[in-house]
Amino acid sequence: MSHTLHRRGSVESLKKDIVFLALPAHRYNDQDIPMEEVGAKLRRFMEIGLEQGCICIGNASTGNLHTLGGVQQILDSTTSGATVHCVFDDQEKAIAMMQALKEADLGMSVVVSGLFDMLGECCQKSGLHMHTVEYSLGIWGNTSGLPAEPIMEINTMCGHGMVSVGRIQDVADKIKKGRMTCEEGGKELAKTCTCGIFNWKRAAEILAEIAS
Amino acid sequence: MKINQELCVGCGMCVPYCPVGAIHLEDRKAHIDADACVECSCCRRSGVCRKNAIVQDELSWPRGVRSVMSDVFTVYEGTGVSGRGTEEMKTNDVTGRFRPGWVGVAVEMGRPIAACTFRQVQEVSVALAASGIVEFEPCNPITALMKDNKTGYFQDDILDERVYSAILEFPVKLEDLPRVLELCKQAAEKTDTLFSLDVCSVTQDGQNQKVLEILDKAGMSARPNGKVNLGLGKPAYQF
Ligand code: SF4
Ligand code: SF4
Numbered sequence: 001m002s003h004t005l006h007r008r009g010s011v012e013s014l015k016k017d018i019v020f021l022a023l024p025a026h027r028y029n030d031q032d033i034p035m036e037e038v039g040a041k042l043r044r045f046m047e048i049g050l051e052q053g054c055i056c057i058g059n060a061s062t063g064n065l066h067t068l069g070g071v072q073q074i075l076d077s078t079t080s081g082a083t084v085h086c087v088f089d090d091q092e093k094a095i096a097m098m099q100a101l102k103e104a105d106l107g108m109s110v111v112v113s114g115l116f117d118m119l120g121e122c123c124q125k126s127g128l129h130m131h132t133v134e135y136s137l138g139i140w141g142n143t144s145g146l147p148a149e150p151i152m153e154i155n156t157m158c159g160h161g162m163v164s165v166g167r168i169q170d171v172a173d174k175i176k177k178g179r180m181t182c183e184e185g186g187k188e189l190a191k192t193c194t195c196g197i198f199n200w201k202r203a204a205e206i207l208a209e210i211a212s
Numbered sequence: 213m214k215i216n217q218e219l220c221v222g223c224g225m226c227v228p229y230c231p232v233g234a235i236h237l238e239d240r241k242a243h244i245d246a247d248a249c250v251e252c253s254c255c256r257r258s259g260v261c262r263k264n265a266i267v268q269d270e271l272s273w274p275r276g277v278r279s280v281m282s283d284v285f286t287v288y289e290g291t292g293v294s295g296r297g298t299e300e301m302k303t304n305d306v307t308g309r310f311r312p313g314w315v316g317v318a319v320e321m322g323r324p325i326a327a328c329t330f331r332q333v334q335e336v337s338v339a340l341a342a343s344g345i346v347e348f349e350p351c352n353p354i355t356a357l358m359k360d361n362k363t364g365y366f367q368d369d370i371l372d373e374r375v376y377s378a379i380l381e382f383p384v385k386l387e388d389l390p391r392v393l394e395l396c397k398q399a400a401e402k403t404d405t406l407f408s409l410d411v412c413s414v415t416q417d418g419q420n421q422k423v424l425e426i427l428d429k430a431g432m433s434a435r436p437n438g439k440v441n442l443g444l445g446k447p448a449y450q451f
Contacts, residue, residue, distance in 0.1 A: 005439050006324070006408050014437050025303035025445055032447075060284070067257070083302075101444060109303040109445030115437045123442070131443030132304040133420050134316075134412035135434035137427065140396065141406035145326060152324070160284045161324055161376060162254050166228030192229070192258050194284050 003159020004113035004197055006136045008152050011115060013206070016089045017157075017199050018114040018122075020049060020097060023083040025109055033107075035080040041106045043078040048104060049086025052097040058085045058196015066191040074196070085197045091118055098126035150210050154203050158193035167192070175211040182208045213249055213256060215242045219265035226266060229255045231376065232327050250327055250376040251278035253285070274370045277330075280353055281375035298351045298381060301412040304441050308449035312419055314383050316412040317392055321405065323377040328405040330357070331371040333378045336399045336407070337364030340380065343395055345388045349381040386413075386422065393430040412439075416451060 004019045022045040024030050024038045033041075046057045050071065058064040062077035078084060088094045094114070101110055112119060116133070123129055139146070146152060147165050154168050155161060171188055174180040180188070186204030190196075215235075222240035229235075234248035235255060242265070244255075256266040271279050279286045300309070300316055310316045319336060322328030333354070340346045341364035348355040348364070359365045384392050389411070396409055411434075413423045427434055 005410055006435075007437055008435075011436060017437075021302070023299065023302060025306035026299055028303070028306050028447070029445075061287075098442070101442070106444070107446035109299075109305055110442045111302045111439055112442060113437065113439045116440070117436070119440050123440070128442050128444070130415045130420075130440045132301045132310060132412060132414050132441040134301050134410055134439040135420075135423070135427070136438050137409040137411065137432050137434060139324065139406055139408055140400035141403045142326070143406055146324070146406075156324055160252075161231050162252065162284065164229055164231040164254070165325065166230065166233065170228045192254055194257070 003195065005134055006156050006159070007113070008149070008156050009206075013153070013202060014115050015091065015118060016205075017202050018088040018091070018094045018112060018118075019197050019199070020054075020086045020088070020110060020112050021083055021197075022106070022108045022110050024081045029108065030081050038081050038108075039079040041108050042082060042084045043075050044104065045101070045106060045108065045110075046075060046078065046084050046086060048100045049097060052088075052100055053090070053093045054086040054088050054097070055199070055201055056087045056190070056196055058194070060084070060195040063194050064190070064196035067194055083195070085195060087197060087199050089199065089201050091122065095122045095125045098122055098128050102126060102128055150206050153206050154189065157198045157203060158195075159197065160193070160195070162192045162194065163189050163198060164192075172207055172210045175207055182211070213244050213251060213253070214267050214269045215244055216265045216267050217241055219263045221263055225260050226255050229258050229260055231325065247374065249278075250282040250374055251275070252282040252376050253279070274373055277357065277370050277373050278375050281378055298349055300381060301439065301441055303445055304412070304414070304449070305443045306445040306447065306449055308451060310383060310412055310414060311451055312414055312416050313386055315386055315389055315423060316381065316383050317389075318410045319380040319396060319399075320408040320410075321378045321380065322375065323408045326405045327374055327376050328378060329372055329374050330366050330378070332403060332405045333380065334364065334366050334371065335403060337366075337380055339399055340364060340382070340392070340395055343391060345384055345391060346382045349383070352379060352381045354378050354380060386419065386426075389423065389426050390430055393427070393432055397430075414451070
């Protein structure tokens with residue numbers, strides 16, 4: 001599953017898009033550590049994210065802010081192994097997150113997605129290093145049916161593709177007609193990204209571009 | 213997925229929610245094209261239908277594979293991970309799945325937006341397997357659906373099942389990466405759907421730089437953004 005990998009957009013836009021995820025290693029951590037302890041560590045990971053100013057959190061196994069009803073519900077739903085997320089829109093906050101995670105030493109694997117140059121700088125400043133990297137080589141084959149790039153930029157922020165092209169067009173249309181603000185549109189689209197990795201703030205900026 | 217025709221009032225609210233455009237309105241009622249529907253549950257889970265007219269019918273074999281590959285919350289028992297693939301590089305700091313001298317490759321068929329059938333996945337998997345250097349990741353749900361992970365052929369009864377995406381995952385030796393990239397390029401020319409492609413590597417001894425050089429030589433550039441495992445997992449795998 002490479003669900004935060006294939007995000008698209010300009011370097012300027014991607015500077016505001018940094019996603020952290022944490023998970024236990026299947027057949028290792030879930031055998032060595034009691035499940036409730038794993039859940040507590042993952043919950044702590046999201047609490048650290050909130051303390052460092054992330055814009056949203058989510059649990060890939062239980063849901064997002066919308067499906068579960070709020071931050072507290074996401075935390076409470078995290079009682080065992082899962083992949084959990086924190087989304088940041090700012091490099092300095094991402095550095096603080098890395099420092100805090102290093103200090104917390106939760107023992108769960110942590111993966112961060114974003115611009116490699118920026119992540120290199122974050123690692124350097126927080127005293128962490130890149131262990132393994134994953135490169136996106138883009139889309140291959142018959143791309144003739146794909147929508148315009150700004151729509152793709154929004155669509156790929158839900159790695160499972162659950163923010164449909166139709167919904168993006170629908171929301172952009174409502175913004176154009178003045179029935180919704182860009183921020184409301186970004187949050188509206190985030191609802192169907194059940195893992196909670198959709199960066200609604202960046203989506204709002206792209207929606208503004210589409211609507212103009 | 214089905215629409216209960218008695219409950220549906222034809223408001224059309226559900227139509228844009230479908231990521232593959234499988235819902236349409238006809239005679240003032242919503243209808244789902246069963247061939248196009250990948251059973252992702254997005255329409256129902258969104259809660260958009262105020263009449264509760266979107267209902268999940270029983271998914272028996274082989275249609276059930278659509279849900280395994282397309283619905284975020286359907287867990288494949290073999291990995292215990294919800295979603296379409298494995299933990300790949302996400303836990304490499306603990307599992308050591310991708311070691312120095314090796315890279316992981318993922319060909320995600322149908323992603324983004326286009327979707328694919330297993331017949332389309334098979335065209336690519338067979339071509340990759342025929343090279344003799346590719347053996348598909350055994351923990352991946354796609355591999356479990358193959359007759360033989362050395363040939364890349366799938367079980368016959370699932371070939372026409374349509375899924376939102378299907379990830380072909382495999383490790384290859386670093387020296388075999390150029391050949392695999394070439395095969396991917398050839399597959400891209402032949403397929404009538406599309407795929408997203410990625411490569412993962414440890415950074416030890418600058419291996420990721422060597423990967424970038426190989427990509428460059430193959431005329432394939434890596435995007436400026438991607439994923440980094442921070443090496444915080446424990447116990448740390450000793451390479
Ligand atoms: S939202 Fe419900 S009532 Fe409206 S068209 Fe869709 S199924 Fe019918
Ligand atoms: S289950 Fe998914 S693919 Fe099928 S109609 Fe609903 S949204 Fe579309």
